[in-house]
């Protein structure tokens with residue numbers, strides 16, 4: 344697994360990459376199966392990311408790539424290992440119609456940007472190249488030449504994401 | 517505009533007179549909980565950020581329950597890490613093997629959750645304590661780390677859905693069937709980001725164990741929390757288990773609910789969730805012939821004493837069908853002992869089932885009951901996702917202890933009334 348993203352401290356609030364697309368209710372058991380939870384090492388977790396739903400994910404993912412999914416992404420367990428595995432695999436952003444709430448919180452808290460935008464999910468296919476601007480919530484499908492607008496994060500959450508996570512945020516405070 | 521039970525608890529803990537849905541608040545915590553999977557990540561974050569003590573040594577609880585008794589070397593290392601952390605930080609509520617249990621059975625039993633509390637736990641089924649009229653919700657490891665350090669967490673105030681319960685459960689029907697019925701009705705994201713509030717005259721017929729089971733599975737409808745109105749049964753339970761002060765919150769008469777459902781408990785049938793989502797439910801009458809390989813009775817959903825009693829009552833004097841594995845997991849050491857004293861263990865073992873030490877083990881496909889390719893289990897746990905209990909081509913059917921025990925005897929999904 345060579346494609347582990349460097350721990351980017353987010354200076355630019357932007358992401359750009361190719362899209363992996365999934366359906367409704369992608370649960371934390373398929374994002375990172377419990378049999379791998381006897382470790383919390385992000386690199387080890389990343390090796391198994393999505394393996395029960397998409398065996399090719401780990402082989403194909405490149406730093407900066409984006410996951411796009413339908414409803415209720417990340418449902419199930421509170422395991423932070425799920426967003427950690429996604430982030431460590433190189434994914435720069437997840438866009439979904441909706442997220443399960445603990446997954447949403449965990450992603451914000453570890454500094455993995457996620458956006459809810461139903462139109463974008465409908466207008467993006469697997470393999471498309473997409474750019475996201477987190478400050479404005481603008482999602483651009485470069486392949487198809489379409490633009491979508493997601494709700495940007497409330498300011499409080501932007502501060503956490505910019506600090507690269509809740510712990511940095513509270514210690515800076 | 518009035519407030520719901522949840523909104524009142526959040527307002528009180530944020531030092532505000534009033535909160536509205538969507539508002540971001542910072543609230544004080546009464547308990548921060550973690551287990552052997554989520555705590556190691558939290559400990560790393562806690563240390564990395566340079567904290568060297570927890571905000572209150574009485575208000576943190578750490579329970580190794582998922583891969584314990586340690587299933588392999590890596591799990592043993594994780595448990596060692598959290599044990600050493602707990603000792604170093606003087607955490608009073610660290611529960612070692614021998615005094616432990618599955619966290620969500622253990623915390624109420626130890627009196628660590630009482631009405632009016634605000635509890636976060638790095639485990640999604642922390643919502644279980646809503647049965648006691650507390651606001652309890654699952655969070656991740658980073659929230660746990662921040663909670664341990666500061667005693668605070670951020671929340672977005674949720675809107676709520678009201679479930680008005682009436683009537684009385686019939687026959688073998690239990691809280692598990694009610695919550696499966698509700699999830700089947702509203703879907704796995706039917707209460708996403710919301711509170712599920714359970715009120716109404718039907719409450720009085722539900723035991724505390726029924727309520728724990730129902731609040732436990734609020735997360736399976738995507739809810740932020742599930743919460744029950746406090747009544748005499750709640751107070752009796754709390755007095756028996758805790759000497760902490762508690763506070764009872766009721767919704768305002770003009771509290772706003774996004775939706776209201778009326779649930780007639782007397783109409784609910786034993787209900788089964790078919791693979792691979794908890795909302796894929798059918799009543800026992802619609803379940804057809806489903807042959808099984810394994811039965812699991814236990815977990816934070818159904819590992820309490822009344823669940824073990826139901827299983828023993830059905831298994832007593834009968835035999836688990838040849839070729840079927842039936843595993844019974846009590847939720848805590850106390851429940852284990854009670855099962856022994858009441859003779860339930862004898863009934864269960866004589867029927868040819870296994871009676872295990874408390875652990876999450878098979879519930880999450882961790883250890884002690886993994887499914888092979890193509891195998892099927894009836895389980896009283898709460899999730900039947902792809903690969904949840906083992907191979908990605910195995911299947912999990914969620915049901916009550918009564919249905920599970922009856923199925924162990926026949927080898928297929930069975931109505932407990934028909935054996």
Ligand code: SF4
Pocket residue numbers: 582618619620639641815816817875876879880897898
């Ligand atoms: S019994 Fe199952 S659902 Fe409950 S805490 Fe353990 S693993 Fe989670």
